[in-house]
Amino acid sequence: MSWLMRCVSLLLLATMAAVSAQTPGVASSAAAPTSDDALYRIGVDDRVQVSVWRNPELSVTVPVRPDGRISVPLVGDVVAGGRAPHEVAADIEKQLATYVRDPKVAVILTELRSHEFISRVRVTGAVRQPVSIPYRQGMTVLDAVLQAGGITEFAAPDRTRLYRKEQGKAETVPVRLGAILRNGDLETNVDVKPGDVITIPERVL
Structure with missing residues (x-):
């Protein structure tokens, strides 16, 4: 193969590779x-x-x-x-x-954001303002939810879940947020840890 033909072949291969590259x-x-x-x-x-x-x-x-x-x-x-x-x-x-x-x-x-995971607490789902907040010692589920503006009218608070990963294992903690907010029942108002995610689902219509 001539030098010119070899250059043309390499150029075609490079063009095809560039076109097929993924974002x-x-x-x-x-x-x-x-x-x-x-x-x-x-x-x-x-x-x-x-x-x-x-x-x-x-x-x-x-x-x-x-x-x-x-x-x-x-x-x-x-x-x-x-x-x-x-x-x-x-x-x-x-x-x-x-x-x-x-x-x-x-x-x-x-x-x-995975590199920031260990130092923050997240609140998602049916809250006024989903937030990612810095962890502080002594913070509870209620503290975190209040920083998210509280729950919406569509929330199913007693189906709230706290998701946590410890020693490589995922853990799910049920939270009766409705009982906490309505009756002051603090039994499930657990202390949060860095990296926790609190999710409040919407009720089924």
């Missing part, structure tokens, strides 16, 4: 990168956006809980921690196929 942090199962080693692995407390094509009501932006999972409409809990975005997208597509014809899902990392 970091965004993936769907239809366009999975070829090398997982070079991908960012989703961490606890990272924030991800799950977009379902033509189904905006199924699209959500959620934090990764201490147990490494996210909650997706219809599907429920999906493991995200330690996985690449395209792997999570493929998993959601597979499970959504029961409800949606030929679903197309994209998982996008919107905030990389």
